[in-house]
Amino acid sequence: MAVRGIGVDVVDVERFAATLGRNPRLASALFTAGELAGAGGRQRPARSLAARFAAKEAVAKALGSPGGMRWHDCEVLTAASGAPALAVRGTVAEVAAARGVTSWQLSMSHDGGVAIAFVIAEGKDA
Incomplete structure (x- = not known):
């Protein structure tokens, strides 16, 4: 496998929590139901959501930060x-495929x- 891109992102957990608190609909705009649900359905x-947000940002950076990708597609x-692990579909999968990314x-x-995420986008050797 060849590295097609790398991405890293850090998020201040307190600032992220405050942002979610100010806009209650933001969490459902950024995250799928599966990402929001923790143990016992709570x-x-x-801190966990901040890490997941950092992962989504790191994926975008690994793909060259193109516009138009939807949050729920990662x-x-x-x-x-x-x-x-990552599951990509829709807009994110399209960009990944165009860049030869086959695994993450x-x-x-x-x-x-602080929450941090590091992503490596991999593809077949040229």
Whole structure:
């Protein structure tokens, strides 16, 4: 596999939580129902949502930050092992395919009031 792009993003958790608090509809605009739901069906805490937002931003950066991509077309999933994974469709999948991206690597973390995500977009060797 060849690296087609990399992206990284950091989010201030407190500022992100305050933004969500000021605009209650923003969470559903940014995240799918699956991303919002945490253990027991409760909404994920702000630090987890901030990391997921950072992942979506990192995906956009790995793809060269093109305009027109929809937030819900990039979804952060949690594998049975607990590892994060990405599902792309629609506008994001179209841009990824045009750039030769066939798979993704994702790492996320949050600590000390900051959430971070790092994405590697991979494709077949030329």
